[in-house]
Structure formats: structure tokens, C-alpha cells
Amino acid sequence: MPEIKIISKKIILDIIDNPILSKGVHRVYFSSVLNFDYNPENQEYSIDLDYSTAPQTILDTISYLNSKNIDIRTDAEIKKIIQWLSEGEKRFKKAVEKGKQVRENPPKRLQIPNFIRKLKPYQKESVKHLVEVENAANFSVPGSGKTTIVYAAYSILKSKGIVDKLFVIGPRSSFMPWEEEYVGCFGRAPDVLRITGSKLQRERKYHFADDYELFLATYQMLHNDLNEIINLLKKYKGMVVLDESHNIKRFEGGRWADAILKLAPFAKRRVVLTGTPMPHSVFDMWTQMTFLWPQKNLFFEREQFKSYVESEKDLLKIRKKLFPLYCRIKKSDLDLPIPNFIRVRIPLSPIQKTIYDAIAIKILRELVKIPEDRMSLRQWRRAKLIRLLQAASNPALLTKYSSEFDTPPMDCSDLQISQLIEKYPKYEIPAKFKLTEKLVRERVSNKQKVIIWTSFVHNIEMLRKKLKDLSPICIYGDVPRDEDENAEYNRERLIREFKTSSKKYVLIANPGATAESISLQRTCRNAIYFDRTFNGAQYLQSLDRIHRIGLKPDEKVVYTILISENTIEEVVNSRLEEKLQRMLNFLDDDLNVSNIEISTNEISGGEKEEIVDFNVVINSLKKYFGPKHEKHDTEYK
Numbered sequence: 001m002p003e004i005k006i007i008s009k010k011i012i013l014d015i016i017d018n019p020i021l022s023k024g025v026h027r028v029y030f031s032s033v034l035n036f037d038y039n040p041e042n043q044e045y046s047i048d049l050d051y052s053t054a055p056q057t058i059l060d061t062i063s064y065l066n067s068k069n070i071d072i073r074t075d076a077e078i079k080k081i082i083q084w085l086s087e088g089e090k091r092f093k094k095a096v097e098k099g100k101q102v103r104e105n106p107p108k109r110l111q112i113p114n115f116i117r118k119l120k121p122y123q124k125e126s127v128k129h130l131v132e133v134e135n136a137a138n139f140s141v142p143g144s145g146k147t148t149i150v151y152a153a154y155s156i157l158k159s160k161g162i163v164d165k166l167f168v169i170g171p172r173s174s175f176m177p178w179e180e181e182y183v184g185c186f187g188r189a190p191d192v193l194r195i196t197g198s199k200l201q202r203e204r205k206y207h208f209a210d211d212y213e214l215f216l217a218t219y220q221m222l223h224n225d226l227n228e229i230i231n232l233l234k235k236y237k238g239m240v241v242l243d244e245s246h247n248i249k250r251f252e253g254g255r256w257a258d259a260i261l262k263l264a265p266f267a268k269r270r271v272v273l274t275g276t277p278m279p280h281s282v283f284d285m286w287t288q289m290t291f292l293w294p295q296k297n298l299f300f301e302r303e304q305f306k307s308y309v310e311s312e313k314d315l316l317k318i319r320k321k322l323f324p325l326y327c328r329i330k331k332s333d334l335d336l337p338i339p340n341f342i343r344v345r346i347p348l349s350p351i352q353k354t355i356y357d358a359i360a361i362k363i364l365r366e367l368v369k370i371p372e373d374r375m376s377l378r379q380w381r382r383a384k385l386i387r388l389l390q391a392a393s394n395p396a397l398l399t400k401y402s403s404e405f406d407t408p409p410m411d412c413s414d415l416q417i418s419q420l421i422e423k424y425p426k427y428e429i430p431a432k433f434k435l436t437e438k439l440v441r442e443r444v445s446n447k448q449k450v451i452i453w454t455s456f457v458h459n460i461e462m463l464r465k466k467l468k469d470l471s472p473i474c475i476y477g478d479v480p481r482d483e484d485e486n487a488e489y490n491r492e493r494l495i496r497e498f499k500t501s502s503k504k505y506v507l508i509a510n511p512g513a514t515a516e517s518i519s520l521q522r523t524c525r526n527a528i529y530f531d532r533t534f535n536g537a538q539y540l541q542s543l544d545r546i547h548r549i550g551l552k553p554d555e556k557v558v559y560t561i562l563i564s565e566n567t568i569e570e571v572v573n574s575r576l577e578e579k580l581q582r583m584l585n586f587l588d589d590d591l592n593v594s595n596i597e598i599s600t601n602e603i604s605g606g607e608k609e610e611i612v613d614f615n616v617v618i619n620s621l622k623k624y625f626g627p628k629h630e631k632h633d634t635e636y637k
Contacts, residue, residue, distance in 0.1 A: 004061055005075035006049060013045040013061060018070065026068075034060055051265045055085050055295050084265075088295035091134060098132040099324025112152050113159040116187045119152060120145065120549065122333045127152040129327040135270040135292040137245075137322075140329035142275040142541055143336075143521070143548020147178060147243075150271060151185040154239055163239040163268050167215045167229070169260070170243030172481045174517035175216045176492045178243075182214065190214045195221050195229075196484045206232070219247055219256040226259050233266035240267035244516050245274040245288050246537060257287040264294040275540065285322070292325065339547050339557040343573075345565045346435065348392075349428050351420055355398075356391040356567060358417045360621050363388070367618070378607060381614045383407065385534075385568070388617065392567035393432070393456060393531040395424045400458045404477060404512060432562050436530055437466050439560060443526050444470060444505045449498070451507045451520065453542055454530040460508050463530070472506035473498050475514050499523050511538040520545045521557075529561040531569065534613050536576050566624060571617050 002021060003014040013036065015021040021030070022038060030036040034057055036045035047057065058081055065072050074082065106125035119127065123145055130136050130153035138146050150166075157163045168178055175194060182190040193205055193212035202221075206228055209215075215232070222229060232238065240263065242248065248257045264270060272288045348356060363384050371377045386405050390397035398410040398421050412418035420427065436452065443450045454460060457476045464474050473494050480486035483493070495518055498507045507514075507524070512535075524546050532539055547557045563569045 001071050001073055002065065003073040003075070004058065004078050006077040009049045010046045011049055011054060011057060014043070015045065016043040019043060021070075029064060030061075051262055055081055055265075058082065059085065085295045088293070092293055092295075095133045095135065096324045098134075099129065099136070102129045102132055103324065103327070110152070110156075112155050115152055115155050115185055117148060117152075117185045119148070122329050123149050123152075126327040126329060127156070130271060131156050133325060135325075137272045137288065137292060137326035138328070139274060139326050141331045141334070142544035143519075144275075144329040144334055145549050146273045146275075147181040148185055150241055150273065151182065153271075155186075157239065157269065161237075163237045165213060165215065165232075165236040165238045167217070167233070167238050167240045167267070168243055169217050169219055169222050169240065171247060171516050172218050173491065173514070174243045175482065176495070177517050177519065178214070178216060192216060194482075194484070195225065196482075199224075202228070209235070219260075222263065223255050223259040226262060230263060230266050233263070233268075237268040238266075239269040239271065240264075241271045241273060242288070242291065243273050245272040245291075248287050248291075260287065260291050261294060264291045275544070285318070289322070289325070334549060335553070336547060336549075336551050337553055337555055337557060339559055342558065342560045343563060344435065344560060345563050345570075346431050347565050348567065349431050351424065351428050352391070352395050352430050355395045355417055355421055355424070356388070356564075357625075358415055359387055359391050361625060362415065364618070364621055364625065378610070381610060385614060385617060388568040389531065389533060389572075390456065392564040392569045393454070394430050394459055394462070395421060396462070397456050397458050399424075402456065402458075404455060404457055404510060432530060432564070433462065433466060435562065436463065436528055439528055440467060440470070440506060447505075448526055449505050449507075449524040450526040450528060451509060451524055451546065452528045452530055453509060453511055453532075455510060455512075455533050455535075456531070457510065459530060460510065463508050467506055467508075470506050471504065472508050473504055474508045476510040477513050479513065495520075511535070511542045514542075514545075516541050518545055519548060519550070521548050521550050525551075525555060525557045527559050529559065531562070532572055532576070534572055534575060534609075539576060568617055568620075571613075571620050575613055575616060 002018045003012075005012050005014065013021075013030065020026065022040065022043065027038065030045045031038055034047070036047045038045050058078060062072060062074075062082075102125060107128045108124070110119065110124050110127055112119075112127070126138055126140065126146075126149045130138065130149065138149060140146055140149075154163065154166050168174070170178075179190060179192055182188075182192075191212045192214040193209065193216070195202060195205065195215060195217040197205070202225060209232055217225070217229065233240070242260065248260050270292050272292060274288075347353075366384075371380050386402070386407050387398065387410060390402070390410075398412070401408055410421070412421045415421070440450055440452065452463060454463070457478070460474050460476055464472055475491050475494055479494070480490040481492070482490050491513065495514075498504050499520065499522070507520075516538075527542070527546055543559065551557065561573075563573055
């Protein structure tokens with residue numbers, strides 16, 4: 001009788017008593033389908049033990065042998081996994097029923113031990129949902145109080161002895177908000193351990209884990225210290241929260257996603273939090289929901305799910321599966337003041353227009369000699385979009401290395417206007433700078449704080465110089481994240497200064513460094529978008545820095561979006577709106593207030609979306625520059 005067992009971190013299928021299993025279709029199944037390695041000397045199949053895939057591998061092995069009427073022995077460790085799977089199935093069915101009940105009958109009252117913050121009526125359903133559903137998602141819009149909701153649920157679960165530690169995995173920018181919100185919820189500072197520092201420093205911290213209740217780690221650090229964090233979860237009853245869970249969206253080939261799935265079985269409770277659950281497509285849901293219910297295969301195996309979606313089967317079935325397992329607070333539920341969107345279309349300055357047009361025509365001409373290699377083609381496409389974005393925002397960017405997009409200075413040698421590009425700052429300043437300065441000074445003169453968003457670091461530096469007398473605070477990728485990196489100069493300190501200082505009225509920021517997990521609504525209600533990319537996830541996050549819980553009904557929030565006329569920026573504007581609608585359709589939900597045109601796409605991610613973005617841009621260029629370029633009408637894939 002064959003035996004399946006776990007030895008030395010491997011799943012072993014011992015077939016010494018059944019040598020026939022080493023041949024023919026059996027060999028094909030175990031080696032090619034389940035990816036076992038066969039050792040003829042020991043007459044056994046083996047595969048590395050991966051807790052994210054082991055349960056399914058074990059089930060598939062047992063199911064296959066049973067289908068061949070072959071009995072099988074299992075060791076104690078395998079029996080535990082089978083029992084865990086069986087119990088998980090029962091818990092999942094119970095969670096689904098509980099989820100439906102909470103959604104259909106939201107609670108009016110909640111008893112939350114040691115909790116001092118008063119919950120909003122719409123937050124109570126989400127708290128009850130996290131408590132009852134066991135492993136659940138909260139896809140509420142940014143600014144709806146997801147951190148408060150988790151702390152309330154955690155407090156209830158802790159009082160019942162179900163959990164005793166809270167592990168939050170999220171971007172570094174989320175650390176300070178989690179610490180600040182703890183004080184707001186419980187009236188005291190948390191016993192918090194930030195899993196940061198060198199390897200030696202982190203090892204020392206783990207020795208004192210008993211002293212801490214709240215653990216904060218980045219997705220990168222989880223990947224680096226996966227075994228250490230798993231050991232903590234084995235020791236404690238941990239509630240693991242994935243904050244801004246869209247960061248683990250990679251459907252395949254993502255190190256962070258793989259680490260998350262390996263961690264999942266060791267958590268007592270699991271939660272995912274994000275306002276943008278599908279940054280690129282429905283594929284992005286797979287990792288998040290598989291983390292919540294790893295033993296259930298809610299969305300099938302990875303390849304099965306991929307095939308299911310690509311064959312365009314009824315996605316309503318997926319939504320039906322999801323419905324009891326997530327809670328969502330809509331923007332309209334927050335009872336916030338309706339923001340005022342002011343879209344200002346600005347004609348390019350004369351030399352800027354000459355440069356932009358020359359680059360656009362150059363791109364159209366280059367379409368006939370695009371790279372054949374897929375990766376090279378993707379890089380080529382991306383580079384062309386970045387060049388257009390730079391020229392539309394500020395041609396001075398073209399001669400600078402772009403650290404935010406890892407793009408070298410543009411080679412202008414083949415352009416007749418190369419001198420104009422190389423010496424552009426000597427000739428003119430884009431009209432956007434003049435208007436931005438005017439708008440900022442108007443707001444500051446009225447004692448109003450303002451945040452300026454731009455995707456390019458060099459723009460931040462230029463704006464800093466123009467507004468030097470206002471001593472603006474500037475945050476971008478090279479600014480140290482927290483005091484572990486630089487005790488005196490870091491993002492957390494700068495954000496705190498902007499929020500609390502009566503002398504600091506201007507924040508100039510890059511969305512990639514400041515868009516997530518930061519609340520500014522109590523001190524700032526004006527935002528100017530100097531430029532935007534196709535990265536809708538960051539745009540959504542940036543919008544909600546100043547439009548979230550805490551605003552009074554009579555407080556006005558103003559977004560001023562600057563759009564360079566007849567450029568790629570008009571395409572960005574329309575594409576963001578289209579992409580948002582797809583996500584709204586999937587969740588059957590409403591994210592927009594006052595026709596906010598937001599999206600969930602990155603310029604550097606989601607290749608299918610990149611292709612669509614690129615083709616829309618090219619078509620707009622052809623339309624603008626006339627029929628002489630329309631012979632290049634191929635859609636590039």
C-alpha cells in the first residue's frame with residue numbers, strides 16, 4: 001500500500017509496495033501534472049513542502065489513487081492537513097451564511113470592549129462582518145475608516161480569546177496611520193513592533209515579541225523574513241491584515257504574492273483591506289481571496305481561474321462567490337461634502353508645442369520599425385508614453401534622468417529641434433508653472449493649505465524654487481521613509497509637520513511616495529494636479545488624501561486638474577474614467593462623487609491595459625496630425 005507522508009520539508013509518496021505507480025500514465029500524472037520528482041532508487045515521488053499548495057497536492061494525490069481503487073496510508077502530519085481541510089470547508093460554509101446574514105441585516109448596536117471611538121453607522125456593518133465571517137475582505141473606499149473598523153473587530157475578537165496579536169502587512173507609509181489610529185481607538189499608544197532595520201536588528205526584535213501587541217511589516221520585509229513571521233504566528237493567535245492589498249495583485253510570478261500565500265495557513269484570522277481590489281483586472285482578485293481561504297480554492301487553481309476568465313465566462317458567478325465574503329462602504333455612504341472638480345485645459349507654450357509635436361510625429365514614424373521581441377516592445381511602448389507625458393508636462397524633463405520611471409535622458413540627436421530641447425529652460429517656462437504658482441499663492445493668502453501632485457521629481461524641484469518664500473514641504477521617492485532611515489529628515493516627520501504646523505501651507509508630492517495611507521483632510525482641502533499618468537490606483541489614493549471621514553458638511557474640497565490641450569494628457573483623462581467604470585461594474589458599486597474620473601491602472605503594469613492605452617494614444621496622435629500618418633494603422637500587441 002502506498003504511503004503519503006511529510007519528511008524533511010518534503011511531501012513523499014512512497015510506492016515501494018506498488019512499483020506499477022512508477023510507470024505509464026501514473027508516472028505522467030505524478031511527474032507532469034502534480035510536478036513530483038521521482039527517485040527510482042528509493043521508489044518514491046517527492047515535492048518540496050509549500051503550505052500554500054500542499055493541501056491541494058495532497059488532495060489530488062489521494063483522489064487520483066482512490067479513482068484507481070488503490071488504498072493509501074497517511075502519516076500524522078498528512079492527517080492533520082486533511083482534517084484542517086475538512087474543518088476549513090465547514091468554516092467556509094458557515095462564513096458564507098454569516099456574511100449573507102450581516103449584509104441582509106446590518107447591526108444597529110455593537111459592544112466593543114476598551115474602544116473609545118464612536119463608530120459611524122455605516123462602519124458597524126463592516127465591523128460585524130469581519131467578526132462573523134472569520135476571514136473577510138473590506139473593499140471600502142479610501143477614507144472610510146478601514147483601520148478603525150479593523151481595530152474594532154480585533155478588540156471584539158481579542159475579548160473572546162480568538163486572537164491576541166495583530167499583524168499588519170502594508171506599505172511603509174501605512175505604519176504611522178496604524179499607530180495614530182490605535183491612539184484614537186483605544187486612548188493610549190500601542191505596544192508596537194515595526195519589523196524594520198538590518199537582519200541582525202530584526203532578529204533581536206523577534207526575541208522580544210511577547211512585549212508587543214501590534215506588529216507592522218512591509219510586503220518586502222514579509223518576503224525577507226517569511227520563516228520568522230510564520231514562527232510568530234505559530235506561537236500566537238494572530239490576526240493578519242493585508243493593508244492596501246492591491247500591492248500583492250500579481251497573478252503569477254510575484255514574490256510578495258507567493259510569500260503571502262505561504263503565510264496564510266498560520267494566521268488565526270485573515271483580513272484584506274483595499275479600496276482598489278482590481279488594479280488591472282479581475283485576475284487581481286485571485287491572490288487576495290486565496291489568501292483569505294487558502295484551503296477552499298475559492299477561485300479554483302491559478303491556471304483554472306486564468307482559463308475561466310480568459311474564456312469570458314460569466315463573471316457574475318465570481319461576484320456571487322465574493323458577495324458574502326466582502327464588505328464595502330461606498331463613497332456616497334460617507335455623507336461627505338461633494339468635492340468641486342475644476343478642470344483647466346491649458347494651451348502649450350509655443351516652444352513646448354513645437355517640441356511635443358516633433359516627438360509625437362517621431363513616434364508615429366517609428367511605428368514601422370518597432371521591436372519584435374515582446375519584452376523589448378513593452379519597454380519601447382512604455383518609453384514612448386513617458387516621453388509624451390514629459391513633453392506635455394515640462395520639456396525640461398526630457399534631458400533629465402527620471403528616477404521615478406527609471407528612464408534615461410532622451411537622445412535628441414536625430415531631431416531638428418534638439419537645441420530647443422537641450423536648452424529649453426533658457427527659452428520659456430511652461431504655462432502650467434505660472435498658473436500653479438498663481439493658484440497656490442491665492443490659496444495661501446487665504447490661509448488655506450494646498451497639496452500639489454506631480455509625477456516627476458524635477459517638477460517638484462522647479463516648483464520648490466518658484467515657491468521658495470513659502471518654504472514648501474517636498475516628498476518624493478528619495479526622501480527617507482521614517483526615522484529608521486533618517487531620524488531627522490523623513491516622510492513621516494514631514495507629513496506630521498504639514499498637518500500640524502501653522503507656518504507650512506504647501507506640500508509638493510509625488511503620488512508614488514505619498515498617495516497611500518495618509519490622511520490630510522483635517523488641515524488641507526485643496527489639491528492641484530500638475531500632471532497625471534495612467535496610474536489610476538495612485539490617482540484614486542491621492543484624491544482621498546483630502547476627501548475622507550472627518551470632513552464637516554460645510555467644508556469645501558477643491559481639486560484643480562491641469563490638462564495640457566491636444567496632448568496625451570487628454571487621453572489620460574478619458575482613459576482613467578473608462579477603467580474605473582469596469583471596476584464599478586464588477587463590484588456593482590459606486591465609487592464616484594461628482595463624476596470623479598479615476599482608474600486602477602499603472603503605466604508600468606497590466607500589459608493588456610498598457611497596449612490599449614498605447615493604441616488610444618497613437619490613434620489620437622494620428623487624428624491630430626492628419627491623414628499623412630494614417631497608413632500606420634496597425635494595433636500593436
